[in-house]
Amino acid sequence: MEDLLTETVPAEDLKKFEKAYHEQLYKHDVTPKAQFEYAWCLVRSKYPADIKKGIFLLQELFRSHEEGQRDYLFYLAIGNARIKEYTKALKYVRSFLNIEPGNSQVMALETTIKKKMEKEGLVGMAVATGVVLAIGAAVGLGISVLSKKT
Template structure:
């Protein structure tokens, strides 16, 4: 799963679908569902976080307005959120997908997201613990220095 999540869309593919998307938008003021999905699919596989977020927004819109493709939209919503480390949303979409159908790839994605989320929590706890130790050390040093301060004679 790690390999799949780290796979990045070739820049020329992203640019091709972006041109198609904006061409349709200019011609009709409307973009077909298929073109929106192709563009969003490329965006969630981009190396850039802002592209992934844009792809997620398009997929959310598609999932809300076009229930016929909801299964694919939900999968790529889980995928995109996992790529930007938005694990709670990624898990939400994995669970929504698994309510529609059982799927080993989605279960694998769900497990990966859970493991990554647990790692992030552990890192957060370690950082907080380290910060508390540093703060405690600084306070202890300050107190020790205050006690050992020589008294001035009057």
């Protein structure tokens, strides 16, 4: 499941689906299929701005087209996880599991997202602790220097 969160779309695929989407957009007649394929490529991009655009397109589809909602939820979860919006990603995972409770792929995605949250939470705590220790050391050094002058 980790590979779904790190896999990037080949540039030629992105260009192909982007072209199809924009041609339909120009004609004011975008099909859900064209929008989904383009959004699917965008959420697999290596650029956060593309991923966010893909998320927006998927949200739009989710609101307006009932027939593909499970796919939209799945890629909304992946897109949000890729930009480290883990809480939102889990919300989409849980919505998917409400529709299809036994889906092993989505359950594995949920586990992967939770592990990433734990890992990055611990890393975040370590960085914060390091900052506090550095500030404490600087204050201690300042006090030491001041006490030697007097």
